[in-house]
Amino acid sequence: MGSDIVLTVPAQSAYVTLARAATAAACAQADFPLDRLDDIRLAVDEACALVIADAPDGADLQVVLTVEGNHITIVVQGPSRRELPVATNTFAWTVLTALVDEVSTDVSDGSLSIRMQASGVESVAL
Amino acid sequence: MSDSEPTSRVPPQRSSSWSSQDRDRERVLLAEFAGLDVSDPRRAVVRDELVTMHVPLVHYLARRFRDRGEPHDDLVQVGTIGLIKAVDRFDPERGVEFSTYATPTVVGEIKRHFRDKGWSVRVPRRLQEMRMAISKATAELSQTLGRAPTVRELATHMGVSEDEVLDGIESAQAYSTLSLDGASDAESEAPALVDSLGTDDEALENVEYRETLRPLLAALPERERQIILLRFFHNKTQSEIAQEVGVSQMHVSRLLVKSLATLRGGMGVDA
Numbered sequence: 001m002g003s004d005i006v007l008t009v010p011a012q013s014a015y016v017t018l019a020r021a022a023t024a025a026a027c028a029q030a031d032f033p034l035d036r037l038d039d040i041r042l043a044v045d046e047a048c049a050l051v052i053a054d055a056p057d058g059a060d061l062q063v064v065l066t067v068e069g070n071h072i073t074i075v076v077q078g079p080s081r082r083e084l085p086v087a088t089n090t091f092a093w094t095v096l097t098a099l100v101d102e103v104s105t106d107v108s109d110g111s112l113s114i115r116m117q118a119s120g121v122e123s124v125a126l
Numbered sequence: 127m128s129d130s131e132p133t134s135r136v137p138p139q140r141s142s143s144w145s146s147q148d149r150d151r152e153r154v155l156l157a158e159f160a161g162l163d164v165s166d167p168r169r170a171v172v173r174d175e176l177v178t179m180h181v182p183l184v185h186y187l188a189r190r191f192r193d194r195g196e197p198h199d200d201l202v203q204v205g206t207i208g209l210i211k212a213v214d215r216f217d218p219e220r221g222v223e224f225s226t227y228a229t230p231t232v233v234g235e236i237k238r239h240f241r242d243k244g245w246s247v248r249v250p251r252r253l254q255e256m257r258m259a260i261s262k263a264t265a266e267l268s269q270t271l272g273r274a275p276t277v278r279e280l281a282t283h284m285g286v287s288e289d290e291v292l293d294g295i296e297s298a299q300a301y302s303t304l305s306l307d308g309a310s311d312a313e314s315e316a317p318a319l320v321d322s323l324g325t326d327d328e329a330l331e332n333v334e335y336r337e338t339l340r341p342l343l344a345a346l347p348e349r350e351r352q353i354i355l356l357r358f359f360h361n362k363t364q365s366e367i368a369q370e371v372g373v374s375q376m377h378v379s380r381l382l383v384k385s386l387a388t389l390r391g392g393m394g395v396d397a
Binding site: 028034045046091092094120 | 363
């Protein structure tokens, strides 16, 4: 608990499935209800697609998952030809904001990062 | 697929359904589109009209693949991606009819869809059973808990390990069987959600590239489109949507994954 899961894979869509699997495992740790887990996995899908879209050939995609209690933070990042972060008036952004509690994006030193946060259910039964 | 592909008959553009006015309009639009810079906002408008104009061609081509177990709407949906690619790549100066140029691209997308399905249809039996058991347990636990269950709760309830549950939910997404995607479940009983949704135009008002998004959304099968609108523009949870539409939450999730991939494919991920 509390330590990071760091996954580095080639920035190609074929490897996104590994990020999805790791996300599901991390969300299970954080006790996310199944529908929220699916949302977050979908958000990771979308974030990976965004990074991969402008990644130079041979680049790696990194996914860092941090679980603290019932809270998860996910950072998806990779080298990118983009000069600007993901615009907030795009459909991709609409999708991301609907799927997780908080999302932010940044471009620095030729790397695009998308940071997402979400909380699972309290351990007290409803 | 290619072995049994029927020979082409008269596509809509060459038949009487197209007036000479339509043909002129097509020529004007194609020429304008080719001259527009990628960053020109006008591009999306012209692209949208060109795509809308040629949707009958996609329907026509999709019909060639009928009786192969895939819903017509799904084929039109993937075919439309091919159409958009064709609009983007067409060079009017080469003197080829647009419909002639677009046909192989559209057919290619449809064939690719069948190939993808062919691969994904072979779900290991063990995973299929696990997935069905999870679906059933999720429904039961949602009743008692008043929310979707966690992986831990599912594992306890089903008497299996958390890993097995994770395998099961992963497979629910990685593989999609034709039978589950068919119109078998609740397609017809789904209430007319669209009445309560407002129009797509309202929902898309603040989204950039909506000119490109709109025809792509329109090409999605009705239920997929409703699910996208409910989830992303009406902020309903997957469980709420599942109840409203009358399918399982896992199915909602799978349709979302599929539709987003389709939209992404059509727009270029950036949009």
